[in-house]
Each structure stands twice: as C-alpha cells, then as structure tokens.
Amino acid sequence: MDFQLTAEQKLIYNTAREFCEKELIPHEGLLEKTHELPRELELDIRRKAMTIGLHGCNMPESVGGGGLDCVSLTLVEKALSRASLALAECVRRPNNILAACVGDQIGHFLEPVMRGEKRECIAMTEPDAGSDLKGMKTRAVRDGDGWIINGTKHFISNAQIADFVILFAATGQDQTPSGPRKRISCFLVDLSTPGLEVAPGYDHMGHRGFYNNILRFDDVRVGDWQMVGGEGEGFKVVNEWLGPGRLTVAAVCQARAERAFEVAANYAAQRRQFGQPIGKFQGVGFPLADMATDIRLGDLLLMNTAWRVDQNFPTFIEDCAMAKVWCSEMLGRVADQAIQICGGMGVMADLPLERIYRDARVERIWEGTSEIQRHIISRELMRGRRA
Missing domain, CATH: 2.40.110.10 (Butyryl-CoA Dehydrogenase, subunit A, domain 2)
Structure with missing residues (x-):
C-alpha cells in the first residue's frame, strides 16, 4: 500500500501552501478587526491565484479548469484552509455543479466564472x-x-x-x-x-x-x-455535489487542526515553568500525544477517502460522511485542547487559536450535521446487509 504523494502532488500542495502563507494569512488580522473582506483585496487575491493556476483548479480541463483529481484537490483545500475561510475562498474553486452547464448557460454563467x-x-x-x-x-x-x-x-x-x-x-x-x-x-x-x-x-x-x-x-x-x-433531477445534482462538498469540509477541518496543534506544540516547547518546557509535563505532553494521534487518523481517513473517490469506489458517499464527521469533531477537540495548553495566551487574539476555536463550531453543522452524517453511515451499513 503506497502512501507516498507523487512529485506533482507535492508541488501542488507546496504551491498552495506557500500562497496561503504569503497571500492569505497576513490579512487575517484585518478580517478579525473589521469583520469585512475588502472587495479590492478579494479581487487581488483572485488575480494572483489565477496566475499560478489555483483558480478553478477543481473544474474539468474541458471547461478551462485545472482538472485536478480528488487527492490533489484535497491537498489544495488543506493548504489554503490554514487561513480564515473568507480569505481561502478568494481563491475560487467554483461549485462543480457548473460543470453541467450546457447551451446558453455556458456563456452566461460558466465561462465568466472561469474567467474570474x-x-x-x-x-x-x-x-x-x-x-x-x-x-x-x-x-x-x-x-x-x-x-x-x-x-x-x-x-x-x-x-x-x-x-x-x-x-x-x-x-x-x-x-x-x-x-x-x-x-x-x-x-x-x-x-x-x-x-x-x-x-x-x-x-x-x-x-x-x-x-x-x-x-x-x-x-x-x-x-x-x-x-x-x-x-x-435536483436530487441527482445534489447527491453528485454533496459527497465532494463534505470531503472539502473535512479537509478544511484537518488543516485547521494541524495549524492549532502546531501553535500548541511550539508553545509547549518554548514556555517554561518550574525550570523546564511545559511540554515535558505529562499534563501537557499526553494531551499533545492524543492531539497528534487524532490528527494523524484524520489525515489518513481524509486522504484515503479522496483516493477512494478517484477510484470510483461505490461506498464513497459513506466514506465522505465518515471523513466529515470525524474531522469536524476532531477539530473541536484539538482546538479546545490547544487553547488549554496555551493557557491565557490561548484566548488572546495574538494567537490564531481563539479564532480557530470559534470557527470550528459550525463545521459540525453545515454540509450536513454530525447526526446526518451518522445517519448516512448507518443507513449504508444496513443497506449492505439488506436490512
């Protein structure tokens, strides 16, 4: 079983990650203070994303998109979603329903979207x-x-x-x-x-x-x-979109959990009490170990699900539901524990943790609540047993 990314996939991830660190994250403070995304900033980010091929990377090449497979697209989502949602969405990954446009829909809706x-x-x-x-x-x-x-x-x-x-x-x-x-x-x-x-x-x-x-x-x-x-045919359209949409939410949650963990782990290595880094105390070190394990499990589930989508596995709907429910709930646990490790600094705006903690809560609700995901999973389990 090969878990290695291809050279192209590594390049795609590194490109998106570098873009996020350089063009998105520096503007998080502005969003937090003003609660507004300046229109000129949105357009500037979109233009820069278009120059390096990130704009529309999820859409088929036949309509002018990047034609990325699900694994590669999931890597892009992970890389960009380390930043605030409003900033990450300036890099447009249009709804893939638009790939079904025909006739006059193409010139009026699809093509202008693909041109930004x-x-x-x-x-x-x-x-x-x-x-x-x-x-x-x-x-x-x-x-x-x-x-x-x-x-x-x-x-x-x-x-x-x-x-x-x-x-x-x-x-x-x-x-x-x-x-x-x-x-x-x-x-x-x-x-x-x-x-x-x-x-x-x-x-x-x-x-x-x-x-x-x-x-x-x-x-x-x-x-x-x-x-x-x-x-x-609306339900057919919805079902074709919802599975990948839920996987996107899982990727977003995975990215934020990884960022929260990095902040907490770095803080635990640098913050000293009683003559040593607090990460050496079991009360901090053991939660870090649990967080790292949760994150590893989430990443394996996320990327395996993306691979299964690419392989056209018939169970990808329940696979996406599993990834969504695990990663969204895992993010809540990790964000909460990261704040606890950082103590008073964890709830200060100097660190991104209080924002990640706030933003995490809705992930268990939109694109289908955790309860709906569990219903999907259990329903498919019973269908497979003809019950």
Whole structure:
C-alpha cells in the first residue's frame, strides 16, 4: 500500500501552501478587526491565484479548469484552509455543479466564472427545510416557456458578493409507492433578476468576513434555459455535489487542526515553568500525544477517502460522511485542547487559536450535521446487509 504523494502532488500542495502563507494569512488580522473582506483585496487575491493556476483548479480541463483529481484537490483545500475561510475562498474553486452547464448557460454563467468575472452561491436551505430537502417550500411553477419562482432561502453563503445563485426548488410532485414525492429541480438565477431580494443574514459565530444571506423570491421569472439538467433531477445534482462538498469540509477541518496543534506544540516547547518546557509535563505532553494521534487518523481517513473517490469506489458517499464527521469533531477537540495548553495566551487574539476555536463550531453543522452524517453511515451499513 503506497502512501507516498507523487512529485506533482507535492508541488501542488507546496504551491498552495506557500500562497496561503504569503497571500492569505497576513490579512487575517484585518478580517478579525473589521469583520469585512475588502472587495479590492478579494479581487487581488483572485488575480494572483489565477496566475499560478489555483483558480478553478477543481473544474474539468474541458471547461478551462485545472482538472485536478480528488487527492490533489484535497491537498489544495488543506493548504489554503490554514487561513480564515473568507480569505481561502478568494481563491475560487467554483461549485462543480457548473460543470453541467450546457447551451446558453455556458456563456452566461460558466465561462465568466472561469474567467474570474462572476461568482456563484448555492441555495438549498430554508427556514423550515434544512437537512430535510423533501420539505422544501420554494416552488417553481411552469409559466409558458419559463418558470415563476416563489419562496425563501436562508443561510446562503456569500450571496451579497455573488452574481448568481444555484437554486434548488420544487417543480411538482410525483406519486411513489412510499407516498407523494416532490420533484426538486436546479436553476441558475442572476441575483439581479426582478423580484429577487438579497437580504442581510444573521449575526453569526466566527468566520469574520464571511457572509450569510437570506434570499427572497417574489414571482421571479426564469427561462427554461436556466434549468440545470432535466426537471426533477435536483436530487441527482445534489447527491453528485454533496459527497465532494463534505470531503472539502473535512479537509478544511484537518488543516485547521494541524495549524492549532502546531501553535500548541511550539508553545509547549518554548514556555517554561518550574525550570523546564511545559511540554515535558505529562499534563501537557499526553494531551499533545492524543492531539497528534487524532490528527494523524484524520489525515489518513481524509486522504484515503479522496483516493477512494478517484477510484470510483461505490461506498464513497459513506466514506465522505465518515471523513466529515470525524474531522469536524476532531477539530473541536484539538482546538479546545490547544487553547488549554496555551493557557491565557490561548484566548488572546495574538494567537490564531481563539479564532480557530470559534470557527470550528459550525463545521459540525453545515454540509450536513454530525447526526446526518451518522445517519448516512448507518443507513449504508444496513443497506449492505439488506436490512
């Protein structure tokens, strides 16, 4: 079993890691103080990322992307995610749903994104429909050669700095042996479309410079050409996207856990009490050992899952769920213990730990809660046993 990275993969990781250290991390202090991501900074980072091939590295080469395999992309996510989320996302890795664009969608949505001229957001969650997508109330009703959309979405990441939304809405209902089932369809909708309001979201914990918004659709008209795939294929689109999306969250958590551990371990080696480094006391050294073990396990699970995705293993959905639940919960443990090791300095803004600790909490919620991940894993276990 070969765990070695190829020379190309090492180069990809080192390039992204160097970019993060030079172009992203130095701006973390600004985000923490102002809670804002200056537009000119976002564009400057995006331009620099484009010059070294990081922009769109997750997208297929056929649409102008980097065409990275899942292992290589996971390395990029790990490298960039050592920085604050708002800064890491300035290096655009567009939602891979856009790779399914056809016809006029290509010139209007896909190509401008790949050129760095437009930015997308994605809207699934509603006030009464989070993990239960079948409970979605936003509706698109057929009207001539188009659709009329009404409803509300919330927790929409970065809508206020996006140009269009990848929207999921109910377009009808089918009768199935288990009862009525909504047809969920996917649309690409310009945020400037009449009747569409991008409202401020909620004050939230952590992630300075990252925005959540509320989208309100009031008789918003879109054309047939704006539907991705066929009517009712929304669940198919979601399932193709959610697995890799959850793996991205796992990579983000792994990166931050590694950074928190490095800070704590360095502090334990330098901070002296009672005549020796505090890392030599079991009360500090043993937690460091547990943190290092947790992080190693997370990295093995993360990278093995990425490899399994590349190998088209049929179980990659539950693999991604395992990686997401482990790495997100592991990050919470590591961030908490890192602060404890650093004592009073751990909760000071001089170190990144208090930010990492704040930012960590939501990772167990978005892209599917820990409970949803465990449901996916247990469901697949039973399916494999025909139960």
